[in-house]
Amino acid sequence: MSTLTSPAPDATAAPLPFGPHTVAPPVVLAPMAGITNAPFRTLCREFSGGKGLFVSEMITTRALVERNEKTMQLIHFDATETPRSIQLYGVDPVTVGKAVRMIAEEDLADHIDLNFGCPVPKVTRKGGGSALPYKRNLLRAIVREAVTGAGDLPVTMKMRKGIDDDHLTYLDAGRIAVEEGVTAIALHGRTTAQHYGGTADWEAIARLKEHVPEIPVLGNGDIWSAEDALRMVRETGCDGVVVGRGCLGRPWLFADLVAAFEGRTDAFVRPTLREVADVMVRHATLLGEWIGDEARGVIDFRKHVAWYLKGFAVGSEMRKRLAITSSLEALRAGLDELDLDQPWPTGADGPRGRTSGNNRVVLPDGWLKDPYDCAGVGEDAELDTSGG
16 A cells, blocks of 8 residues: 655654553554454454554453353454454453453453443443443442453453543542553543543543553544554553544554554555555455355445545445445445545545434433442343443
């Protein structure tokens, strides 16, 4: 792919220790439901040259313990993936402990991340996701069970600032994480109420870093380019970055991130539409191979089409046509009709994916009355959803 000369970085981040593993440079692919499956992780890892950490889709602990067929497929890692990283979501300390011990004893992964960042109403109304850290004792119990059950496997956690600006939890949660032996923390600089709207609060990331100097803090939120990542490190002092929506339709962002943190000034990727089209076909192909059915792979790929084509001159009718293809042949044929010599468009880097904000947070009745009482969280809080 073509590259664009860029200024040398003015921020650096040391390699990130994860137990016996080291992530260098400290760039992490955030778990995203239906996105960060094995094929997408493969693409991102190829662009990064194998550098960085690439986390699985969020896995519910109950489904893992019950060996749900879909869940067992989601935790399948390519032989080249190292370290193998699983993100777990759970609301019951006992079930979380069982899931973590299962991973450790059966050698299913090399690293476990705990999700406390999901803002989806059907999760928070049951007390799960980003609602859970408000219950400090429950959070502590879950983290303790995870760290104890993991043995030598490193355990990290990802969270949000809190439920809303009046109910911030991230500093207390960070202290609990340190006290219970968590290896590192990632903070998305938004509250549950913000969902993905507005602007991420990078100052909160800086405050958390100052509050828990004992362990690495990673920043998440509004990283759309390698320049954004460097700026976050410079402005917050964080130890690394977690990138989610910024890599939608842009798996080569990880090539940029690695180049930026390594101080290389001539390696930022600026693909032509022809090069983007080739990546799109490869992505769809990998999905079909992973699912075991070409048509299902292409259908699963449809949601990525608009992200890949953002900024390029592609008519609305063609966009619609590409978004309903069901074979690699049709996808390739449609792409070949485009002006594939188009250069990387100005302004193509920017928000993609969910951007909703200012949502009313749905919580269990009386949830905010007592930040320590653990009652009211049931197993039905474990749903197949993700985000953070």
